[in-house]
Amino acid sequence: MTVIAASAAVAAAWVIAAVAALLADRPGLARAAGLVALAQTAATVWPVLAPLAVAAWLTCGLSLPDGAVRTWPRRSIAVLAWLCAAAWAVRLPVTPPAVVAATVGGATVALVAVLARCPSAPAPRRRTLQWIAAAGVVTSAAQIVIYAVHLLLGMPENVLPWALLAMAVLPAGLALAQASGTARLAERALVEAVVVAGLALLVVAVYLVVVVGLAREPVGAEREVLLASVVAALTAVVLALPVRFRLVSLGVSLLGRRGQTPEEALASFGARMSRAVPFDELLLQLVESLRAALGQAGAEVWVGTDGVLHRTVSVPERPPAVLTLNDKERLVVGRTRIGGTAWLSVWLPALVEDREAPIRVAPTAHLGDLLGLLVVRRPREGVEFSDEDDRVLIELARQVGLALHNMRLDSALQASLEELRQRNEELQASRLRIVTAADASRRAIERDLHDGAQQHLVALSVKLGLAREILKEDAAMAAELLEELRTDVQQTNAAFRELAHGIYPPLLRDHGLGEALRSVTRRVRLPYTVEVGLTRRYPEQVEAAVYFCCLEAIQNAGKHAGPGASVEVRIAADGGVLRFSVADDGRGFDPGGGQGHGFVNMTDRLGALGGRLFVESAPGAGTTIRGEVPVDG
Template sequence: MRERLPWIVWAIAMLGLGFTAYLGARNDSFSAEGPFLVIAMTMIAGYSTIGALIASRTKGNPIGWLLMSVGVGFLLGGMTDEYLTFAYRRGWDDRALTTFIGWLTNWVFLALVLPIPWILLLFPDGKLPSRRWRPVGMAILASSALVAVASILAPGPIDATVSPKPANPTGVESLKPVIDLVLAVAGTTLLALGFASVVGLLLRYRRSRGEERQQMRWFVAATGFGAALLVGAIVSGLGEGGDTRPINEVFFFAFFMVLAIGLPGACAIAILRYRLYDFDVVVRKTVLYTTVALLLIAAFLVFAVVVGQAVIEANPLAILASIAMGLAFWPAVRLARRVADRIVYGGRATPYEVLTDFSHRVAGSYAAEDVLPRMALILSEAVGAAQAIVWLRVGDELRPAGLAPADRAAPGAVRSHGDLLPDLPGDAAVEVRDQGALLGALTVSMPANDPMNASKGRLVQDLASQAGLVLRNVRLIEELRASRQRLVAAQDQARRKLERNIHDGAQQQLVALTVKLRLLEQIAGRDPAKAAEIATQLQEEATVALDDLRDLARGIYPPLLADKGLPAALEAQARKLPVPVAVEAGDLGRFSQEVEAAVYFSCLEALQNITKYADASEVKISLARSNGQLSFGVTDDGVGFDTASVSHGSGLQGIADRLDALGGTFEIVSTVGVGTAINGSVPVAEN
């Protein structure tokens, strides 16, 4: 009901405006004061419509009702004048009724119109600039109430345009001096408070920033211009002894124009251009239906003038005319929709068009170099951004993967902390998630003259909600590409390591054996004792070379792992380390070759990192099987490190790749000065 009540009042006001126009036509008022009446009717419609829009959509903001009160107040004044003129010209005898209507409207009009300074104090958020302005607001209400009460008790004729003017039925002749004084003091006070409200508006504008400043700009300009015109009107009327100079009339008429059209027009610009109160949908529908009605009315008037009344009265042709009007309805709707979209969204597409265009343009294209720049371009065009960026999460960082316009410099990658969105450059940043996982983000940087607002923020949110699946597919492609590169690099590194170990180890040992065998051949006959000594050395060195070759073979795939399983293979490797290593496994059983190899080499990589960096005094390897998962943990009591600031090296990345290939998980928990725990798990069959 709260949303409907303003529109009920608006509908009544529009009916009253139509009735006033009818009375004005019957009184021949348009021929005498046509331009003024048109401006006044525009003012009433403008204040009432803008006020109804605001009152129906904002809770706790009185600006809408204040604007409507101004429109209704001027409507009551104009309708009463036209009605009294209509009644007096026809000599109606019920003068008591007409007098009562004129009396009631006279002071109600003042009570509804005089609080205009309140609008200046409360614009745009419906709140006073500060608590210090509360006395000013209360003084405005008190002065307005005094003027209204004094008008009720003022003796003499009612202020109306008819002659003779009806007498005020509640006027008290004995209070005339007091009432005149009250009217003079309260009126002067209201004038001063009005200028004080202008000062308050200017101070609020000076403190405003961004979107609020853009919303207030036109309203402040109209208010300042109107205040200057009012000062000019007052100054130009001084010292004339009651006579009116032409320049004074010009100032007052210009002031009335600003009051009638400037203030509601400035509110309309703030709503349409800068999304004040977030009225996109409501304003679009209002403009749409109003434009359709005006187009159909114009078409009917043209048809009536061109074809003529005689044709309309002929039944067959009237039917054809009705069909023609019906056929013209849908073109009128399409034209009105384009007009409404142009007024509300300017040169940008509507939110529905943006989302539809996004779905069509990204369909079937999942290459990062194609779809993400398209997404950034759509986002930039949708909100009018100076720059739009699509961020893609790869590993533990967010990278700018799509940029619009493309010629702008791209920012660097931003490290992410867990599953939380980090601070990203731009005026607005919206995370993109799919199934709860952070996949990336959309950021926009707005131009200074078109800041971010709630409607644009919702549009970015809607695009982000649609972008989840796209970013997931793109990230999978990017991760697959990166993993392939790491796989190739790891294979090359393994080959180089194997080549180096063979060259520096077993090959050199075999070369030395060859040299000593030749020496043994030369001295075998001359010095049997020396030959026996060399033979013993050759046997020892051959054993060492054989052990080294076995170690190389175990590095490729250890035979002990294939024969005995994970616990035995890990215990054998643990005995070779300079740090005490405890292996806790229990009765694990055996697993597939891929699973055992992945866990074995992951644990070996963790042990190698501990040996290089941890400075630990003890290490524990734990293996467990439960709920279809084989989990492992390698824990040390070493120096630890900050996981947020230290990136993963190739070894840890290799662990992640091994486990991820089997659908497993990988986690590092480390505390500086306490130690590090590397935990992982892979799915295994229950049997």
């Protein structure tokens, strides 16, 4: 066996894996396997390209189970592998030991990535990963055994070709994963691969200890005996599990049993529910157990809500299907424990494929709420379902109904937690905006006092000083100056009143929303009407929120509605809710284009009181701002 022959055999194995993936309608996986086959072939013809084959192996392992390198860490590792491979091929010597070592290292990294993705992958993809992991475990064990035998007996003389040939098991595992009948064997294959590999390594370790105990290498006839015993031990390890399985099956058949019993199916499902098994994996295992124990012709699980049920899992695999039930059918099916052919012909006729073949359907429900169906079928020549079979199926349906109900509760809890998280983020952002707005308001008040009222007071102080000086010399001029002072005092008073009105309008405090909003008329440049239908006053913070929201909407209309528009304000209360609207017939706008700070401020004001804001507008159709705040009845 030469390195070139072993490399060619591995390339051929990858070609077979690529064809198998293509036939299974897995084009991404076929491309990944084809890339490895191409790189391995190139390395076989031009050994200097062997580093590129190593990079291809690693990339394929990172792309499993669907042939796509999706996450950034995996993409980074793949790109780094190709860059290192290219640099190695161009600048460094390519020797067979280094290539085999790098290949083993890359395959180990890929195998670790596969094992890490196994628990979280969806059930169909998990089967592929399990077959690859099983092949990887067997490959690693085989390479260790080959090297150990070489140390013990000096055979084979050249370890590298055999170590490389052992890696053909990996594409073989990938090809097996694509076969339609091997999906249900993936989990068992991985478990048995780990067991067989562990026992093989144990045997090799024992023989190494024996040789070390002899303190010398075996010679002559000793080597032949040792080789025969190693081969015999490894053969016993490989055959132990299959032979045990066959013998157990023979013993069970002698007892008149075939496959898994209904009680075993019930017990195994309960045991799996107590472990953290993904729900899709749990359903797949349940269907496999149902077919083995109760329904030789097939088993299915339907899941859904509100009378719409979907075929979720089936063995043998069936195409997706949907059952839609009306309210009466939901009620009857949800309260039924188990149904046969006659019952199905009335309530679920779509499930009856052969009236002569035995079939049982057990609804999975919780407190009468239909959540799904368990369906088991037997061939026409099969025996009828017994009372014990019905009892097991009913109990399984009860457990599945409980699991589905818990899953719905968990989904609802996760949705509630996500909503609470979003509301918490919105509340924090709202608080920040409120603090920022308060700071801006204080700065605006300080600016207005400095630039307005304070300047009036300074001017008054100066003029009073002049009046005192002039009064001694020219009484007539002093009288004119005092008249100017009177006018200045009135202007100062108006400035303070305007400032106070912006902080909290006195009319709102004394007379309520109607008078306060009507007083805004003189500051609105558009035709403006106010209609307030309130019979009583409301808490100060509620009236303030509504007033300032209306004021903000009125000012927006004055800025953006256009010169020919008019504004109408309506305020009313009913059902414990205070409602307002500010409508204009102006230009309008597209609400989907984003909302400005004014809308955000209005939303925050109402949100702080448990209220809501609604914006209705369209280009050329005007704008209506509506809001509502809950109040005491």
